[in-house]
Amino acid sequence: MSSATLADLSDTLVWLAVLSYVVAAPLLGLELAYRSRWAGRAGVAVAIAGLAANLGAALTRGLAAGRVPWGNMYEYSMMVAAVVVTGWLVWVARRREVRPLGLFVLLLAALAIAAAALTLRVPAGPLVPALNSGWIKVHVVAAIIGTATLSLSSVFSALYLVAERNERRAAPRPPLVAGGARTADRAEVDEAIAGYAVEELEATEAAEAPATGRRLKDLLPPAARLDDLAFRTTAFGFPIWTFAIMAGAIWAQSAWGRYWGWDPKETWSFITWVVYAAYLHARATAGWRGRSAAWVSVLGLVAFVVNFYVVNTWVVGLHSYAK
Amino acid sequence: MAVQAPPTTRPEPGSPTPQLGELLRQAWREFRSMRTALVLLFALAAASIFGSLFPQRPISPQRVEQYLLDHPAAGPVLDRLGMFDVFGSAWYTAVYVALLAALVACLLPRTRSLVRMLRSRPPRASARYARYHNHAVLAAAVPPEQATEAARRVLAGRRYRLAGHPGGELAAEKGYLREAGSLLFHVAFLLLLVGLAYGKGFGYRGQISVVEGEEAANARVNYDSFTPGRFFGPGQLPRFTLRLDDFANAFHPDGTPSRYAASLTALDGSGRQLRRQTVTVNHPMTVDGIRVYQSDYGYAPVVRVTVKGRDGKPVTPQDGPLLTLRDPVTEVSNGAVKLPMLDPQIGLDVTMFTGLLTGDGPGGRPTLANDPRLVNPVLVVFGWRGELNADRAQSVFTLDRSGLQPLADRPLVIPFGGERDLPGGLGTVAFTGVKQYSVLTLARDPGVPLVAGGAALVLVGLLPSLYVTRRRVWVRAEPAPGGARVELAGLALQGKPAFAEEFRRLVAEVERALGRSPGGPAGVTLTADAAPPPVREPGAARHETRSRPGGT
Ligand code: HEM
Numbered sequence: 001m002s003s004a005t006l007a008d009l010s011d012t013l014v015w016l017a018v019l020s021y022v023v024a025a026p027l028l029g030l031e032l033a034y035r036s037r038w039a040g041r042a043g044v045a046v047a048i049a050g051l052a053a054n055l056g057a058a059l060t061r062g063l064a065a066g067r068v069p070w071g072n073m074y075e076y077s078m079m080v081a082a083v084v085v086t087g088w089l090v091w092v093a094r095r096r097e098v099r100p101l102g103l104f105v106l107l108l109a110a111l112a113i114a115a116a117a118l119t120l121r122v123p124a125g126p127l128v129p130a131l132n133s134g135w136i137k138v139h140v141v142a143a144i145i146g147t148a149t150l151s152l153s154s155v156f157s158a159l160y161l162v163a164e165r166n167e168r169r170a171a172p173r174p175p176l177v178a179g180g181a182r183t184a185d186r187a188e189v190d191e192a193i194a195g196y197a198v199e200e201l202e203a204t205e206a207a208e209a210p211a212t213g214r215r216l217k218d219l220l221p222p223a224a225r226l227d228d229l230a231f232r233t234t235a236f237g238f239p240i241w242t243f244a245i246m247a248g249a250i251w252a253q254s255a256w257g258r259y260w261g262w263d264p265k266e267t268w269s270f271i272t273w274v275v276y277a278a279y280l281h282a283r284a285t286a287g288w289r290g291r292s293a294a295w296v297s298v299l300g301l302v303a304f305v306v307n308f309y310v311v312n313t314w315v316v317g318l319h320s321y322a323k
Numbered sequence: 324m325a326v327q328a329p330p331t332t333r334p335e336p337g338s339p340t341p342q343l344g345e346l347l348r349q350a351w352r353e354f355r356s357m358r359t360a361l362v363l364l365f366a367l368a369a370a371s372i373f374g375s376l377f378p379q380r381p382i383s384p385q386r387v388e389q390y391l392l393d394h395p396a397a398g399p400v401l402d403r404l405g406m407f408d409v410f411g412s413a414w415y416t417a418v419y420v421a422l423l424a425a426l427v428a429c430l431l432p433r434t435r436s437l438v439r440m441l442r443s444r445p446p447r448a449s450a451r452y453a454r455y456h457n458h459a460v461l462a463a464a465v466p467p468e469q470a471t472e473a474a475r476r477v478l479a480g481r482r483y484r485l486a487g488h489p490g491g492e493l494a495a496e497k498g499y500l501r502e503a504g505s506l507l508f509h510v511a512f513l514l515l516l517v518g519l520a521y522g523k524g525f526g527y528r529g530q531i532s533v534v535e536g537e538e539a540a541n542a543r544v545n546y547d548s549f550t551p552g553r554f555f556g557p558g559q560l561p562r563f564t565l566r567l568d569d570f571a572n573a574f575h576p577d578g579t580p581s582r583y584a585a586s587l588t589a590l591d592g593s594g595r596q597l598r599r600q601t602v603t604v605n606h607p608m609t610v611d612g613i614r615v616y617q618s619d620y621g622y623a624p625v626v627r628v629t630v631k632g633r634d635g636k637p638v639t640p641q642d643g644p645l646l647t648l649r650d651p652v653t654e655v656s657n658g659a660v661k662l663p664m665l666d667p668q669i670g671l672d673v674t675m676f677t678g679l680l681t682g683d684g685p686g687g688r689p690t691l692a693n694d695p696r697l698v699n700p701v702l703v704v705f706g707w708r709g710e711l712n713a714d715r716a717q718s719v720f721t722l723d724r725s726g727l728q729p730l731a732d733r734p735l736v737i738p739f740g741g742e743r744d745l746p747g748g749l750g751t752v753a754f755t756g757v758k759q760y761s762v763l764t765l766a767r768d769p770g771v772p773l774v775a776g777g778a779a780l781v782l783v784g785l786l787p788s789l790y791v792t793r794r795r796v797w798v799r800a801e802p803a804p805g806g807a808r809v810e811l812a813g814l815a816l817q818g819k820p821a822f823a824e825e826f827r828r829l830v831a832e833v834e835r836a837l838g839r840s841p842g843g844p845a846g847v848t849l850t851a852d853a854a855p856p857p858v859r860e861p862g863a864a865r866h867e868t869r870s871r872p873g874g875t
Pocket residue numbers: 183184185186189190277280281284355356357358360422423425426427429430504505506508509512784785788789
């Protein structure tokens with residue numbers, strides 16, 4: 001196949017992937033709403049087809065350009081979506097109960113691809129010399145996985161906010177004084193968190209009473225579970241994102257002679273990193289644990305979105321390979 | 324037990340105003356609190372945003388100038404606020420220095436408390452073991468001391484730190500690596516930032532252009548741009564000379580560049596070869612601690628200008644490669660020849676196009692190709708006479724036309740290898756060849772090892788601090804009919820779901836150990852809690868553990 005045919009094929013596959021994700025998401029929504037197992041299974045089947053199209057789109061594009069398929073932000077977004085969906089599927093294989101959450105995961109993936117296809121798409125082409133380095137591959141792969149997991153954790157945090165509000169309304173309980181430390185004494189931080197969990201126990205169990213309504217917010221997993229999911233995905237993604245920034249710095253050092261230059265792309269990667277570091281802090285700070293911390297995590301997703309769409313389309317820097 | 328906010332110190336009764344020392348102590352406590360750290364992290368993130376909203380001088384001074392021209396009202400105000408060099412501005416520095424100070428202030432008590440934690444023995448449990456999420460009761464057919472000893476061996480085998488307490492209670496704890504890792508992370512991050520500042524202060528960066536076949540000494544005057552750190556003295560530039568033996572660029576079929584390669588030789592003061600290397604975009608060369616990078620290139624058409632000197636005899640004030648500035652978008656290169664020694668002074672605007680395609684345009688007219696490759700280079704020369712203002716600072720690539728009049732209303736178009744007469748019999752211009760020049764970035768950053776080491780340790784510290792969890796287990800055994808009643812309790816300060824699983828396995832192992840101890844097998848469980856169905860494992864069929872789900 002000629003490279004033009006391959007590029008065309010890639011464009012078709014990309015929209016096929018978006019379509020599949022958009023079809024699979026409501027099926028999983030049905031499972032979430034009506035506990036319909038068949039809808040959940042169908043959703044996973046369609047999502048797998050979508051993932052195949054997604055990976056196919058990346059592969060054909062890579063073949064068309066004769067290089068790795070992550071040379072620009074459009075391809076990068078495609079890969080992020082593929083990693084998000086793969087991560088969710090692997091998780092579903094291990095724990096069935098996260099399957100209905102695919103509703104949000106797939107919408108995130110579809111949105112990421114569609115937004116990139118509409119705003120960041122460039123014709124398949126070769127890489128400029130600066131991008132021809134081993135470190136770029138490491139950097140970009142780590143960045144893709146980091147972006148995927150951290151944005152997923154923010155989605156969990158957002159869902160936590162909804163679920164928590166719901167539970168708070170359903171079972172009003174006195175505000176907790178505990179749940180975080182005011183000092184840097186780690187022992188105190190730990191004790192405070194441990195105390196919080198003991199305190200919280202009764203309340204959470206009350207909140208886990210079967211939900212009555214059929215509205216989305218009544219069907220979410222318990223808030224404590226979402227909070228845990230959000231933390232665990234962050235704990236997975238944060239070191240990877242940290243490493244991605246470092247690999248990028250090593251690459252910049254070899255390509256431009258400076259490992260850090262505050263170009264807009266670097267600046268926003270750093271901002272994103274600081275926001276997720278703040279989230280990890282907030283979880284251990286008095287008066288911040290819970291809702292406020294979750295908002296910080298949502299802010300992290302906002303930073304990613306700005307980094308992707310605003311910086312790539314409006315602001316240019318050395319990273320303008322993105323264009 | 325809820326942990327309340329630490330008691331705030333109140334003024335002594337009887338003293339109307341709080342003591343100054345007390346106030347200071349309180350301010351210090353507040354400064355090193357988690358809340359302050361959080362606020363400062365947000366401040367850092369927010370401050371960084373400005374650096375991406377406006378063009379930054381250190382990155383692209385031209386765009387700052389353009390911005391100032393486009394925004395005559397707001398521009399100067401923004402400039403005064405440091406918006407065009409956010410990361411070097413006083414207020415940005417203030418935020419990160421405050422964060423670093425808070426970090427150091429935090430590290431001291433945290434280190435102290437880690438040391439205290441490592442020195443002290445694992446604490447006692449609360450009296451009612453049943454209060455803990457993880458709780459199990461076993462019946463052993465051995466005396467209490469032997470039962471405790473069996474549990475001790477199991478816990479020691481799992482690398483718990485152990486302490487015996489009065490009443491035969493055994494306390495065990497592990498997971499100190501979490502706090503140690505977190506401390507390492509914070510110290511390493513500090514180290515990284517120190518390395519960054521050190522490298523910036525004592526290093527420098529600059530650019531030198533060298534034409535193929537020519538040499539440039541590593542001296543301040545040869546730099547097109549030079550950004551020294553605050554503590555970088557001019558005498559610190561090592562003395563060597565760079566010779567560009569050859570420059571080659573290769574292109575993809577669609578014209579995008581695939582590779583730039585500068586073959587460089589570094590020579591010492593006496594002309595001896597220090598190093599010889601082909602420098603490509605991702606492969607710099609190191610000479611005397613200075614890294615040399617290939618960063619850009621341009622064309623230097625070989626131009627010979629012959630004019631009549633003051634005494635009427637022909638002179639050639641320009642005979643050789645002429646540096647031109649290449650526009651990477653249009654591939655048009657602009658340069659200038661300035662002849663201030665003539666009377667009147669003469670200036671030539673020299674423009675080189677990479678391709679003149681004859682008969683390609685509408686009506687068979689020639690067109691200019693904007694191809695990065697040299698297709699059929701052509702020189703377009705426009706002559707000026709008058710006052711060059713050569714004593715004023717100006718770019719070498721352009722003429723200051725304020726005091727100049729054009730020599731003619733049409734430019735000279737000189738094909739490759741051709742020669743043309745200047746208007747009015749002033750002389751001739753010949754285009755005899757094209758060379759390339761390489762723009763090399765030279766940089767010294769003594770902070771790199773510190774930054775790299777810090778970065779590596781950041782990762783090393785981060786992983787245990789996120790994944791290791793601190794957990795405690797208590798065991799007590801009391802005499803019971805037929806042997807002992809062994810009670811175990813467990814508490815995880817983080818990662819409760821995983822610990823519940825670990826606790827279950829631990830209890831099973833203790834049970835097996837009790838079974839192996841002399842005196843017969845272990846007995847039945849006594850947990851009375853009927854609510855959650857007991858989790859049974861093959862090896863733990865004869866006890867029940869009670870684990871309640873809890874948040875992390
Ligand atoms: C310089 C900027 C800082 C950054 C980038 C940063 C980053 C982080 C990160 C990523 C974590 C989670 C991983 C870990 O536990 O190591 C963390 C935890 C922590 N940080 Fe910082 N930190 C900074 C400054 C501070 C300061 C000034 C304090 C003093 C209050 C502090 C106190 C803590 C504590 C107590 C934890 C443990 C919280 C827990 O138990 O999860 N950090 N920090």
